[in-house]
Amino acid sequence: xxLSKLSSSSSRLTNLLxxxxxxxxxxxxxxxxxxxxxxxxxxxxxxxQCDAPSRSVETTPKELLSFFRDMALMRRMEIAADxxxxxxxxxxxxxxxxxxxxxxxxxxxxxxxxxCVITAYRDHCTFLGRGGTLLExxxxxxxxxxxxxxxxxxxxxxxxxxxxxxxxxxIVGAQIPLGCGLAFAQKYSKxxxxxxxxxxxxxxxxxxxxxxxNISALWDLPAILVCENNHYGMGTAxxxxxxxxxxxxxxxxxxxxxxxxxxxxxxxxxxxxAKEHALKNGPIILEMDTYRxxxxxxxxxxxxxxxxxxxxxxxxxxxxxxxxxxxILAHDLATEKELKDIEKEVRKEVDxxxxxxxxxxxxxxxxxxxSYSQESPMPEPSELFTNVYxxxxxxxxxxADRKEVRGVLx
Amino acid sequence: xxxxFRRFGRRLVGSISRNNFSTSCEKQLIQQQDGxxxxxxxxxxxxxxxHIALETDPRAYVFGEDVSFGGVFRCTTxxxxxxxxxRVFNTPLCEQGIVGFGIGLAAMGNRAIAEIQFxxxxxxxxxxxxxxxxxxxxxxxxxFNCGGLTIRAPYxxxxxxxxxxxQSPxxxxxxxxxxxxxxxxxxRQAKGLLLxxxxxxxxxxxxxxxxxxxxxxxxxxxDDYMLPLSEAEVIREGSxxxxxxxxxxxxxxxxxxxxxxxxxxxxxxxxxxTLIPWDKEMVEASVKKTGRLLISHEAPITGGFGAExxxxxxxxxxxxxxxxxxxxxxxxxxxxxxxxxFYMPTKNKILDAIKSTINY
Ligand SMILES: Cc1ncc(C[n+]2csc(CCOP(=O)(O)OP(=O)(O)O)c2C)c(N)n1
Ligand SMILES: [Mg+2]
Numbered sequence: 001x002x003l004s005k006l007s008s009s010s011s012r013l014t015n016l017l018x019x020x021x022x023x024x025x026x027x028x029x030x031x032x033x034x035x036x037x038x039x040x041x042x043x044x045x046x047x048x049q050c051d052a053p054s055r056s057v058e059t060t061p062k063e064l065l066s067f068f069r070d071m072a073l074m075r076r077m078e079i080a081a082d083x084x085x086x087x088x089x090x091x092x093x094x095x096x097x098x099x100x101x102x103x104x105x106x107x108x109x110x111x112x113x114x115x116c117v118i119t120a121y122r123d124h125c126t127f128l129g130r131g132g133t134l135l136e137x138x139x140x141x142x143x144x145x146x147x148x149x150x151x152x153x154x155x156x157x158x159x160x161x162x163x164x165x166x167x168x169x170x171i172v173g174a175q176i177p178l179g180c181g182l183a184f185a186q187k188y189s190k191x192x193x194x195x196x197x198x199x200x201x202x203x204x205x206x207x208x209x210x211x212x213x214n215i216s217a218l219w220d221l222p223a224i225l226v227c228e229n230n231h232y233g234m235g236t237a238x239x240x241x242x243x244x245x246x247x248x249x250x251x252x253x254x255x256x257x258x259x260x261x262x263x264x265x266x267x268x269x270x271x272x273x274a275k276e277h278a279l280k281n282g283p284i285i286l287e288m289d290t291y292r293x294x295x296x297x298x299x300x301x302x303x304x305x306x307x308x309x310x311x312x313x314x315x316x317x318x319x320x321x322x323x324x325x326x327x328i329l330a331h332d333l334a335t336e337k338e339l340k341d342i343e344k345e346v347r348k349e350v351d352x353x354x355x356x357x358x359x360x361x362x363x364x365x366x367x368x369x370x371s372y373s374q375e376s377p378m379p380e381p382s383e384l385f386t387n388v389y390x391x392x393x394x395x396x397x398x399x400a401d402r403k404e405v406r407g408v409l410x
Numbered sequence: 411x412x413x414x415f416r417r418f419g420r421r422l423v424g425s426i427s428r429n430n431f432s433t434s435c436e437k438q439l440i441q442q443q444d445g446x447x448x449x450x451x452x453x454x455x456x457x458x459x460x461h462i463a464l465e466t467d468p469r470a471y472v473f474g475e476d477v478s479f480g481g482v483f484r485c486t487t488x489x490x491x492x493x494x495x496x497r498v499f500n501t502p503l504c505e506q507g508i509v510g511f512g513i514g515l516a517a518m519g520n521r522a523i524a525e526i527q528f529x530x531x532x533x534x535x536x537x538x539x540x541x542x543x544x545x546x547x548x549x550x551x552x553x554f555n556c557g558g559l560t561i562r563a564p565y566x567x568x569x570x571x572x573x574x575x576x577q578s579p580x581x582x583x584x585x586x587x588x589x590x591x592x593x594x595x596x597x598r599q600a601k602g603l604l605l606x607x608x609x610x611x612x613x614x615x616x617x618x619x620x621x622x623x624x625x626x627x628x629x630x631x632x633d634d635y636m637l638p639l640s641e642a643e644v645i646r647e648g649s650x651x652x653x654x655x656x657x658x659x660x661x662x663x664x665x666x667x668x669x670x671x672x673x674x675x676x677x678x679x680x681x682x683x684t685l686i687p688w689d690k691e692m693v694e695a696s697v698k699k700t701g702r703l704l705i706s707h708e709a710p711i712t713g714g715f716g717a718e719x720x721x722x723x724x725x726x727x728x729x730x731x732x733x734x735x736x737x738x739x740x741x742x743x744x745x746x747x748x749x750x751x752f753y754m755p756t757k758n759k760i761l762d763a764i765k766s767t768i769n770y
Contacts, residue, residue: 091570091572091747091748092570092571092572092575092747093571093572093574093575143747143748151748152746152747152748153572153573153747154572154573154747154748156572156573156574157572157573170530170573170574171530171531171533171534171574172503172531173503173504173534202502202503203503205502205503205504205507206503206504206534207504207506207507207534208534233503234475234476234482235476235479236475236476236500236502236503240500241500241501241502241503242502299482304479305479378748379748379749381749381752383749384741384743384746384749384752384753385741385743388742388743388744
C-alpha cells in the first residue's frame with residue numbers, strides 16, 4: 001500500500017522525511033505474511049440491476065495489518081488537523097474524514113494508481129490513500145510551499161497528478177461530470193483503467209449527477225460513481241433531502257450496489273467487482289454506508305442535528321478501525337500490544353510531519369520568513385499571479401495607483 | 411455623519427487573522443446613530459426583515475439549504491418555529507432547483523425568498539436566473555413574471571475563506587437586463603433594502619456582505635420600513651474626489667477618506683446600494699462637483715462593475731474630469747487563500763489612489 005511506502009513516494013521529500021522514515025524502519029517489520037485468508041463481510045451487499053459480489057473476501061495478514069495502520073494514520077492525521085485548525089494554524093474551510101477511512105483504504109486496495117480518483121472537499125484521506133505524504137498534507141493545510149498544491153489551495157484543494165488523483169472539489173456535485181469525462185478519455189485510451197468519482201449523499205441531489213449518469217450509461221463509460229453516504233449533508237439528514245435515500249438505486253437504468261462502508265474488506269471487494277463491471281458494461285453506482293464523526297466543517301460542532309448517542313453508537317458498533325483490530329486479534333495475526341505500538345508509531349509520524357511543515361529551517365529561503373516566528377515559508381507573493389493562465393499570456397500586476405506601477409508577470 | 415468605531419469581540423466562522431491587512435472591517439461599524447431603534451448586527455437585521463416579510467404577506471416563503479435550522483449565518487433563525495415548515499423550509503442541495511422552484515412559486519403570485527448558501531454556489535442556478543427569471547416578463551409579453559422572487563446570498567471576503575467562500579460575483583448579474591442587484595452596507599440598510607427587494611415587482615439578487623454579519627452593528631428601527639431601490643446615498647460629503655462603492659467595501663473606503671482628510675483631501679463617499687439599475691444621476695452630480703472619481707470593489711478589476719460606472723461617468727462628465735477615473739479593486743486572479751491580504755483593495759491602496767488622482 002502506498003501509505004506504507006512513505007519514504008519512496010517522492011524523492012524530493014525523502015530527505016525531509018528522514019526522521020519519520022527511520023523511526024518507521026527501526027520498528028520490526030509489520031507482518032509480511034501473505035498466506036491467503038478468507039473473511040466474510042459484515043453484511044451482505046444489496047444490489048440493483050446487477051449481481052452482487054461474493055461476501056467472502058480474500059485477504060492476507062499483511063493486508064489486514066496495512067489496513068489497520070493506514071486507517072490509524074488517517075484517523076490520527078484528521079485529529080491533528082482539527083487541533084491545528086483550533087490553534088489557527090489552518091485557515092480556510094476544513095472538512096475532516098474520520099469515520100469514513102474504510103472507504104479510502106478499501107478502494108485503494110482494489111485499484112491501481114493508473115485508475116483515476118476524484119472527490120469533493122473532504123479530501124485529506126483520499127489524497128493520503130493515493131500515496132500523498134503527510135508533509136504535503138499539513139503544509140497545504142497551513143498554506144505552505146511544500147503543500148500538494150504549493151500552498152495555494154488549502155484543505156479543499158488537494159491534487160496528485162502522478163497518482164491520477166484529480167482532486168478535491170469545493171462545489172458540491174461538480175466533480176461528478178468531470179470524473180465521467182475522465183472515464184470518457186479512458187475509454188479511448190483503452191488501457192483498462194477506470195475512474196472512481198466520489199460524492200456525498202447531499203451531492204446526490206444535484207442535477208449534475210443525473211446528467212452525468214445518463215451520458216456515462218449511454219456511452220458505456222468506465223465510471224464508478226461512489227456515493228459516500230454519511231447520512232448528512234451539512235445539517236440535513238438524508239431523509240429530509242432525498243425522496244429515496246437508496247442512493248445505489250437512483251441511477252435507475254444504471255446498476256448499483258449498497259455496501260457497508262465501515263468494512264474495509266467489503267469496500268475492497270465491491271470496488272474490485274465494480275472495476276471489472278465498469279470495464280465490461282459501463283457505469284455502476286456504489287453506495288457506501290458510512291459515517292463522519294466530526295461535524296461537517298470546523299464551524300459545525302456536529303451535535304445539533306444528531307444525537308451524541310447516535311455518534312457514540314456508531315463508534316462502538318461500526319468503527320472501521322476497531323473492526324479490523326478485532327479481526328487481527330481474532331485471527332491471532334498480532335498482539336494487542338503490537339497494534340498499540342503501531343498506533344504510537346503513526347502518532348509520531350504525524351507529529352514529525354507537522355513539525356517539518358512548521359519548521360522554518362527546512363527550506364532554502366527560510367530566512368525570508370524569519371519575521372513570521374515559528375511559521376514556515378509561505379509561497380512567494382508573486383505566486384499569487386502564477387497559474388492563472390499559461391505562462392507568457394501577458395498577465396499584468398498593477399501598483400496601488402493602477403497606472404504608474406505596472407509589471408508583466410511570468 | 412456620526413461614525414464611531416470600537417472593537418467587537420465575536421467574529422465570523424472562527425476568527426480572522428489580519429496580518430498585513432489594514433482595513434476597518436475588524437472594527438465595529440456604527441453608522442446613522444440618529445433615528446433610534448435597537449442595536450442590531452447585520453444578520454439579526456436580515457432576520458428581522460424576513461420576520462416582517464413573512465408576517466405581512468401570507469404568501470411569502472423562505473427556503474434554501476438548511477434555512478429552517480437558521481442557515482449557516484443564522485439569518486433565518488426562528489422563522490420556521492414562528493411561521494411553520496410549510497412557509498420556511500429546507501431544500502435539497504441543488505441550487506438550480508432552488509431558483510427554478512422559486513421562479514415557479516413567484517410566477518403564481520407568491521413572494522419567493524430563496525437563499526443560496528454562499529454567492530460562490532450561485533452558479534449552478536445561473537441559467538435559471540439569467541434565462542428564466544430575468545426574461546420571463548419580456549419574452550411573455552408581460553403575461554408572466556417572477557417579480558416576487560428575491561435571491562439572497564452572502565458574498566465577499568471573510569479573511570480566510572479561500573477560493574469558494576469569498577467571491578463577489580455581482581458583475582455577472584449586472585449584465586442581465588430584467589434583474590436588479592442590491593447590496594447593503596450595514597444592518598439598518600440591510601433591513602430596509604431587503605424589505606424593498608422582497609416587495610419589488612422584479613426578480614432581485616440581494617448580496618449580503620458576510621464579513622459584516624456580526625461585525626457591523628447599528629441602531630435599527632424595529633418597525634416595518636423600506637429604503638428606496640436605485641437610489642444611491644452620499645454617506646460622507648466632500649469636495650475634492652468622489653468615491654463610489656457598495657457593501658463591505660464602504661467601511662474600507664471610509665477609513666481611507668478619514669486618512670485622506672488628515673492630509674487635507676476632502677472625499678465624498680457614495681454608497682450605490684442598487685447596482686442595476688443604478689443611480690447615475692447622483693454619481694454624475696457628485697463628480698461634476700469634485701472633478702474626480704474613484705471606484706472600489708472586491709471583485710477582480712477586469713469586467714467588474716466599476717468598469718461600467720467608469721465608462722458611464724466619462725461619457726457624462728468628460729469635460730469636468732481632472733484626472734482619469736481610478737479603480738481600486740480585487741486583482742485579476744482567482745480569490746486566493748494565503749494571499750488574501752495582497753488581493754484585497756485595502757485602505758492603503760485606496761489612499762494611494764486618492765493621492766495620485768488628486769496629484770494627477
Ligand atoms: C454547489 C454548492 N452548494 C452548496 C455548497 C455548500 N456545501 C458544502 S458541503 C455541503 C453538504 C454536502 O453534503 P454531502 O454531499 O453529503 O457531503 P459530506 O459533507 O457529507 O461529505 C454543502 C451544502 C457547496 N459547496 N456547493
Ligand atoms: Mg453527507
